[in-house]
Amino acid sequence: MQSPSYIALSRQTALWRQMDVVANNIANMNTPGFKTESMVFTDYLMRSRGSDGPWSDTVAYTLDLGTHRDLSVGPMQETGNPLDLAINGRGYLEIETDFGRFYTRNGRLMLNADGMIVTGSGHPVMSTEDAPFFIAPNESTITVSRNGTVSTENGDIGRLRVVSFEDEQALLRVENGVYDAGEQEPEEVADAAIQQGMLEGSNVEATQQITHMIEVQRAYESVQKMIEAESQRQRQAMKVLSGAQNA
Structure with a gap:
């Protein structure tokens, strides 16, 4: 050849x-x-x-x-689900997996059988106290403030750990919407803007990608x-x- x-x-x-x-x-x-x-x-x-x-x-x-x-931030979509969370700005939610700490902007969360707040894949969402969130069986109202504080009718239970990285392009995608930071150290975002009952949509332009x-x-x-x-x-x-x- x-x-x-x-x-x-x-x-x-x-x-x-x-x-x-x-x-x-x-x-x-x-x-x-x-x-x-x-x-x-x-x-x-x-x-x-x-x-x-x-x-x-x-x-x-x-x-x-x-x-x-x-x-760029994707379009905000209102769902009304109290466990749907959108980060309107920079930052990633920190989650615990069997392979260590990973990061995501997919805020479609849920409660597992133990009352733990987890991602759709079952990974616990971490707090600034380096612990997962648990909702008691008798607690029915979940509120998440703009700064990520999670509370129920019985009071605050913690604040979401929202982090950013010096080089976001270096994050390694391990599955859809979940990233591995590698050797980079996460930095907590002090001014995180969480919107409850909303989801950040994908920023994929369907027509553009199909044409491509x-x-x-x-x-x-x-x-x-x-x-x-x-x-x-x-x-x-x-x-x-x-x-x-x-x-």
Whole structure:
């Protein structure tokens, strides 16, 4: 395989990864707090083989550097559910998992069988006291203030731990809307703006992403045709050379 095929293959590989990212965006357009992701590309220049002079040719391979996350706040949706919470501004809820502390903006919460406030996946939501929240069986009214203080008719039971990070782009998505901070230390957000009975919708623009998916699919097919044409050209060239040698 020569340079044109390698170049085309690098582009096709990048397009395949880009399609995965776009498909994931579309799959999560109804996931509360989900942030749109996009691929980041660059060209990798390499001197072509056999060109050692000062004016040697270079070939450009496509290299994907990773993904960029759109951190803009999604649309606020009123639900009336007291355990639906939206963060109107910066910050993430801290949750406890079997693999350590993770972070999310998906505020669709619920009570488990033990009266603990958990995420839809069953992960406890943590307080500033580094403890989960428990609602007693005889408590029926749950109120969450703007600063994240959770209370019932019997009084305050704690304040939600809302944190931010120096580099939010470095957060690693481990599942839909849940992130691992890695080596970054969370910093508590003192001015967190919690809205009870609301959910932050995904900031995915459905029409834009579907259009993008079509464009990526067409580009992938175009590169595939180019690879096939180049393969055919090489086979034809070998046939001609073979015929000339046998003449």
